[in-house]
Ligand SMILES: Nc1ncnc2c1ncn2[C@@H]1O[C@H](COP(=O)(O)OP(=O)(O)O)[C@@H](O)[C@H]1O
């Protein structure tokens with residue numbers, strides 16, 4: 001199990017962004033981490049994967065553990081080696097590389113002898129990529145690039161896969177496709193922490209969900225309950241009643257009433 | 262006409278040396294976006310180590326060259342770890358300034374090692390030449406072409422085909438993403454410095470041979486690589502090779518023809534030629550012949 005306990009993260013030594021976040025990704029689960037822009041979702045992932053340094057951030061309190069072993073003091077390559085893979089926000093494929101080269105970078109730490117078999121497995125999972133293995137990745141469509149980013153992360157055969165807004169900027173049909181792929185990956189035995197603003201998509205496949213607002217977890221429930229929750233339906237699933245006041249006003253009102261009391 | 266071919270061949274020889282030096286700059290630039298001004302000092306250390314192994318210890322010349330390159334690789338990796346790594350995340354301008362400091366320190370070390378005399382590198386080809394029909398070719402030009410371009414080709418293949426080379430290229434495209442794939446980015450920086458220093462060391466050997474000895478000030482020949490890398494586009498290995506050959510040939514042909522046809526340009530005009538080509542090219546292509554537009558210059 002991947003567990004984050006009471007995590008506090010500060011950027012540039014002064015900007016407090018996470019204020020005691022706790023969450024857990026049990027083995028085999030799909031866990032959704034929801035929240036609006038700037039809530040701190042990406043920061044949670046950076047803290048787990050050792051990428052805070054790159055952004056002048058640091059963990060000032062709390063811990064990240066994998067099966068009870070603390071990993072927050074490890075560097076990013078060691079965390080990959082420990083079995084945590086990630087698909088970063090914005091896909092971040094190497095656009096000048098071919099599809100094949102992108103995947104091979106993902107297998108950087110894998111035993112050399114296993115690379116061909118792993119490539120085959122990824123190409124089975126993503127036939128579109130197989131057709132274009134020699135193409136320059138920058139010319140792929142947005143959906144294909146997202147698949148490539150996921151395939152690249154899977155080359156390391158992680159135990160836990162972290163995905164940062166994989167549906168961002170993709171057409172609804174493509175989002176469906178990505179969603180199904182995440183389900184396939186999870187069925188094959190990889191736990192998933194899915195960061196999304198698209199709560200609809202995320203809650204449709206998650207077992208459990210967390211809602212993050214300005215650096216705090218404000219709600220933490222089984223996904224089925226979140227799907228039924230009035231507030232979540234209104235503010236994250238876009239099922240708001242006509243005639244309500246502006247999003248921001250209602251949200252503040254509701255929050256005060258229901259979550260911060 | 263009998264001036265043209267020998268001139269071309271001389272140009273290719275010296276041009277290969279420029280290409281080798283330019284590529285040694287490009288390797289570090291691509292990994293770290295820093296122009297390493299310590300390169301001339303690494304080159305002179307290469308001459309020194311070749312002399313040490315070949316002449317003072319009397320090892321077979323090819324072995325001496327390989328050992329010298331290995332020694333330089335170690336110097337490069339250690340320099341990166343000690344002087345450059347702490348600056349990761351700082352502006353590249355500061356890092357480039359630190360390389361000037363590294364140049365000064367390494368030059369002092371080299372001067373201490375070499376002493377006041379000249380380095381005799383042990384010279385397997387000297388001023389010997391080959392005769393092909395009526396044509397004479399200096400062996401040193403052949404050596405520069407074969408070894409210089411050969412080494413560059415080997416490094417190119419390594420970057421293109423090997424797993425570590427792929428990781429190095431990934432690092433130069435996007436450090437954070439490379440890290441997220443488990444690439445040890447710091448190691449890639451060290452490796453880039455090691456490869457680059459080994460190439461500079463080989464250049465040091467090639468500068469030292471064929472001329473009967475080398476003074477410490479010969480380091481300045483490495484600065485010839487600066488117009489070459491700007492001309493080639495500072496992030497392109499192919500560009501460095503093409504530009505190196507171009508500048509070498511242009512220089513050699515100028516040396517042959519300018520005294521005949523344009524003596525009024527004065528003596529040693531060939532020294533200016535790289536800069537003339539450079540300025541003419543940059544007016545048409547501001548990023549060099551093969552460069553990427555967004556490259557930052559220091
Ligand atoms: N490198 C950084 N330096 C300073 N502040 C940052 C940095 N990265 C993110 N932040 C701030 O941290 C907060 C959370 O950002 P982020 O984790 O990216 O949120 P999310 O992914 O939920 O949109 C935002 O207010 C953002 O401005």
Ligand SMILES: [Mg+2]
Nearest residue numbers: 041042043089
């Ligand atoms: Mg984000």
